Amino acid sequence: MATRQPRRLLKPLAYAAGAATLGGGFLYVSYRPRNIPGSDPAAVPLKFADDGTVAPPRFPTIKSRSEQIADLKRSAGVRQASETPSRTLGALFGGSTNSSTENTVDNEELYDLLVIGGGATGTGIALDAATRGLKVAVVERDDFSSGTSSKSTKLVHGGVRYLEKAVWELDYNQYKLVKEALRERKYFLDTAPHLSRWLPIMLPIQKWWQAPYFWAGTKAYDFLAGSEGIESSYFLTKSKALEAFPMLKRSNVVGALVYYDGAHNDSRMNVSLAMTAALYGSTVVNHLEVTGLEKDANGKLNGARVKDVVQEKNGKKPEEFTIRAKGIINATGPFTDSIRKMDDQKVEEIVSPSSGVHVILPGYYSPANMGLIDPATSDGRVIFFLPWQGNTIAGTTDAATAITQNPIAGEEEINWILSEIRGYLAPDINVRRGDVLAAWSGIRPLVRDPKARNTESLVRNHLITVSDSGLLTCAGGKWTTYRQMAEESVDEAVKLYGLKPKPVINAPRISGTEMIDDAAPLDGTCQTHQVRLIGAHGYSKTLFINLIQHFGVETDVAKHLVESYGDRAWTVAALSSPTERRFPVRGIRISPLYPFIDGEVRYAVRHEYAQTAVDVLARRTRLAFLNAQAALETLPTVIDLMTEELKWDAKRRDLEWKESVQFLASMGLAKSKLNVTRQDVENGKAAEYDEYERKLYSRHDGPADVIESDSKIESGHNPVIGKESPANK
Numbered sequence: 001m002a003t004r005q006p007r008r009l010l011k012p013l014a015y016a017a018g019a020a021t022l023g024g025g026f027l028y029v030s031y032r033p034r035n036i037p038g039s040d041p042a043a044v045p046l047k048f049a050d051d052g053t054v055a056p057p058r059f060p061t062i063k064s065r066s067e068q069i070a071d072l073k074r075s076a077g078v079r080q081a082s083e084t085p086s087r088t089l090g091a092l093f094g095g096s097t098n099s100s101t102e103n104t105v106d107n108e109e110l111y112d113l114l115v116i117g118g119g120a121t122g123t124g125i126a127l128d129a130a131t132r133g134l135k136v137a138v139v140e141r142d143d144f145s146s147g148t149s150s151k152s153t154k155l156v157h158g159g160v161r162y163l164e165k166a167v168w169e170l171d172y173n174q175y176k177l178v179k180e181a182l183r184e185r186k187y188f189l190d191t192a193p194h195l196s197r198w199l200p201i202m203l204p205i206q207k208w209w210q211a212p213y214f215w216a217g218t219k220a221y222d223f224l225a226g227s228e229g230i231e232s233s234y235f236l237t238k239s240k241a242l243e244a245f246p247m248l249k250r251s252n253v254v255g256a257l258v259y260y261d262g263a264h265n266d267s268r269m270n271v272s273l274a275m276t277a278a279l280y281g282s283t284v285v286n287h288l289e290v291t292g293l294e295k296d297a298n299g300k301l302n303g304a305r306v307k308d309v310v311q312e313k314n315g316k317k318p319e320e321f322t323i324r325a326k327g328i329i330n331a332t333g334p335f336t337d338s339i340r341k342m343d344d345q346k347v348e349e350i351v352s353p354s355s356g357v358h359v360i361l362p363g364y365y366s367p368a369n370m371g372l373i374d375p376a377t378s379d380g381r382v383i384f385f386l387p388w389q390g391n392t393i394a395g396t397t398d399a400a401t402a403i404t405q406n407p408i409a410g411e412e413e414i415n416w417i418l419s420e421i422r423g424y425l426a427p428d429i430n431v432r433r434g435d436v437l438a439a440w441s442g443i444r445p446l447v448r449d450p451k452a453r454n455t456e457s458l459v460r461n462h463l464i465t466v467s468d469s470g471l472l473t474c475a476g477g478k479w480t481t482y483r484q485m486a487e488e489s490v491d492e493a494v495k496l497y498g499l500k501p502k503p504v505i506n507a508p509r510i511s512g513t514e515m516i517d518d519a520a521p522l523d524g525t526c527q528t529h530q531v532r533l534i535g536a537h538g539y540s541k542t543l544f545i546n547l548i549q550h551f552g553v554e555t556d557v558a559k560h561l562v563e564s565y566g567d568r569a570w571t572v573a574a575l576s577s578p579t580e581r582r583f584p585v586r587g588i589r590i591s592p593l594y595p596f597i598d599g600e601v602r603y604a605v606r607h608e609y610a611q612t613a614v615d616v617l618a619r620r621t622r623l624a625f626l627n628a629q630a631a632l633e634t635l636p637t638v639i640d641l642m643t644e645e646l647k648w649d650a651k652r653r654d655l656e657w658k659e660s661v662q663f664l665a666s667m668g669l670a671k672s673k674l675n676v677t678r679q680d681v682e683n684g685k686a687a688e689y690d691e692y693e694r695k696l697y698s699r700h701d702g703p704a705d706v707i708e709s710d711s712k713i714e715s716g717h718n719p720v721i722g723k724e725s726p727a728n729k
Contacts, residue, residue: 042540042567043532044511054550056570057538059512062278065609069308071283072137074109076303076322111137111283112499113490114304114325116290116339118142119149120266120479122331123273123284124486128528130280131520132490133502137283137323138274139306142405143615144286145270148333149479150619151442153358153396154388156189156196156262156480158182160221161375161382167220177461179224181480185262186228187529188480192272194539194566196264198230199386201371202245204424205255211235218259233259245367249426263371263386266479267619268564271608272533279508279534287611293342293471294322301328301343301470310611315651327497329489330473334403334443343471350463351475352446353403357413358395359668360438360626365392365425377420385421390594391437391626394421398444406666407441414439437627439668447476464492472496487526501525511537511567535566547573552585553597560595571607575599590641591634596621601638605645613638613660618667628669632686635660636678 047055063071113129115122118140129136140146158181166174189196203218205211218233234257241256242248278284287309294303303325307318330339337349366372371386385394397413414436422431447463462477462485474489494501504522510532520527543566544558551573553561561569576587576599587597604610604620616638617631618624624631639656642648648656657678665674676686 042538044513044537046546054546057512057567059571060279060508062275065285068283068285072323073321075111075324111135111325113327113329113493114323115329115331117331117333118144118274118286119147119333120270120482121474121485123270123277124482125329125331125489126277126282126284127273128486128490128526130277130282131504131522131527131531133504133524134499139288139290140286141289143619144274145267145619148442148444149270150267151440152266152479153384154263154266154393156185156264158185160217163221164217180484182225183228184481184484187483189262191531192269192533192536194535194563195269195272196262198260199263199371200258200260201373203257203373204248204253206252208254211255214257218257221259231260233257244370245372247365247425247429249424252424265564271619272535275608276534279510286609291320295469299469304328313652313655327493328471329493330471334445336445336473336475340473343467343469348450350447350450352448353401354444354446355399355401355407355441356396356444357409357441358393359414359417359436361392361394361435363390363392374420374424383420389622389626401443403443406663407443408666409439409441409668436668438625440666445475464489466496483528510534535568538567552583553587554584557587557595557597572599572603575602590637591623591630593630594623594626596623598641601641602645605642613642613656614663624664624667628664628667632664632669632673633681636681
């Protein structure tokens with residue numbers, strides 16, 4: 001009997017110990033100390049002089065656009081006389097070596113890969129290949145991020161809705177997609193901390209029974225992230241939810257769950273990928289259109305014909321030339337099938353384009369540091385409502401569409417988004433069409449697998465295919481997984497084209513210093529999960545203070561520069577004009593409403609290959625996406641600054657005006673403003689408001705307590721001067 005008593009106690013003790021272990025493990029996983037991306041000190045700290053002043057860093061520069069084009073021409077054997085080697089193949093076989101240009105075959109000049117498309121996928125592939133020691137070129141018909149890559153929801157996310165579908169539909173592919181995206185989310189935030197950040201997103205609970213369902217979903221999302229996660233999701237009571245998001249409709253909320261995802265500046269991220277690839281040796285050229293593909297005698301692709309669109313804009317006949325490469329990768333997003341048909345006219349189309357409309361509202365529609373997701377809209381779609389660049393972004397829709405260069409957001413989609421917003425904001429907040437500062441439509445390139453039996457089914461992530469002639473196509477996917485798509489594409493290209501990756505010797509110190517080796521080990525394998533992008537090395541959350549103290553820029557301008565350029569903010573600020581005022585000392589705003597300054601335009605032209613005013617307004621700064629009217633009013637200043645840099649003549653300036661206004665139409669610029677001239681803008685006529693805009697605000701009425709009928713002051717008398725004073729007579 002004596003031995004049974006202890007045994008009876010063992011089971012409860014074991015259960016209690018097991019429960020304590022599980023509970024403790026859960027608490028540790030939920031509340032363990034975490035390293036939040038972007039919160040660390042700069043990997044490359046600043047240098048200070050003996051008197052405490054900062055010595056601004058000096059950074060390596062990329063080749064000019066003309067030098068990059070010359071490199072492309074050399075791949076086909078086109079050399080200027082001054083750079084023709086003494087023993088060319090022509091000389092070896094008895095040919096002449098005295099002509100001003102020569103066509104020679106030189107395997108050292110041949111590219112391993114030619115990437116068509118300068119979006120997130122194309123520039124990601126270029127960076128991956130370059131950091132594996134391959135010789136790579138990327139060409140883009142328009143500008144980097146000119147298509148889908150600049151028109152996203154600005155989220156870096158795994159996809160809570162995909163996780164829900166994976167569970168309810170028992171879909172393993174959806175699960176894999178979420179798992180992959182969560183891993184890539186962490187890499188994204190680590191390699192570009194200045195362009196991305198963690199963002200809490202609120203999931204309102206409207207019925208008590210939803211609380212355990214949403215709680216389980218957000219915790220599963222945390223669990224799947226594992227070590228790649230940062231903050232844990234948490235529950236808010238009704239009062240705390242309304243405190244965090246006071247714009248919510250009180251009657252619809254019983255509480256809320258908050259989970260974490262990432263947010264980013266998409267087109268600046270894309271441009272940074274392109275510039276980082278260029279620093280690692282890639283040939284990167286925008287506004288260079290592929291007009292045809294070249295094949296050898298065996299029908300295998302070995303190059304592409306291109307023309308320089310910039311020459312055409314300058315009124316010259318565009319020069320066409322050939323780029324030679326061992327392999328060609330098609331990464332053109334919605335335009336994937338147009339390149340595939342250059343290769344084979346009879347090929348079956350794989351892209352099923354879908355339109356996603358977003359609207360931009362003033363910043364007061366949402367808290368500055370918290371977003372919101374509506375998982376159950378009137379038609380079952382999901383809407384995000386997020387703070388972005390000081391404004392609020394809302395979207396997106398999802399509808400079949402035709403493929404066009406600059407699609408326009410339809411009124412029906414805009415009004416649907418506004419209607420859904422009204423449903424969860426407080427009734428005293430009047431959601432007005434006139435509050436929409438910009439609206440755009442992005443084309444998401446959903447793809448079908450041509451080898452699948454069911455041709456109607458769409459691939460939920462990305463697809464890599466190879467044609468008979470050797471054209472490798474990477475299509476589909478989303479921003480968050482661009483790096484994984486690039487890695488898989490280069491892996492496939494290495495096998496397909498027999499390429500030989502090798503360690504990168506004497507890699508450039510992108511950080512601008514030789515003192516600290518913070519580069520990834522570039523040993524010939526894929527290392528893009530730890531290759532920091534341009535601007536990341538010297539970035540810290542306090543860098544803006546150094547900018548203010550050194551250059552005398554305004555606080556909001558300094559914060560904007562650091563969050564858009566990272567450590568390259570030093571160069572941008574140095575390129576900014578003096579204000580000739582006590583403060584701010586430098587940085588003339590190009591728009592009074594936003595912190596964009598003149599130095600950004602010069603930096604965009606000199607260091608980021610900006611060739612048009614739209615390149616600057618839409619993708620180097622984000623003004624066109626934030627406020628179409630403000631972008632129109634800023635256009636003369638941008639054209640003048642770019643004219644100083646690029647020596648445009650009057651015809652080119654007129655063309656820039658025309659094409660920029662046409663682009664702003666796709667950003668939601670009012671139809672009444674589409675025919676304005678530069679003179680109208682400079683005279684202030686473009687800022688004039690119509691009858692609808694006049695009624696949006698109380699423009700001339702005084703406060704209710706001093707309207708004329710209630711005033712106790714006689715007309716014509718000053719209340720602070722005595723009635724008998726001569727001034728009142």
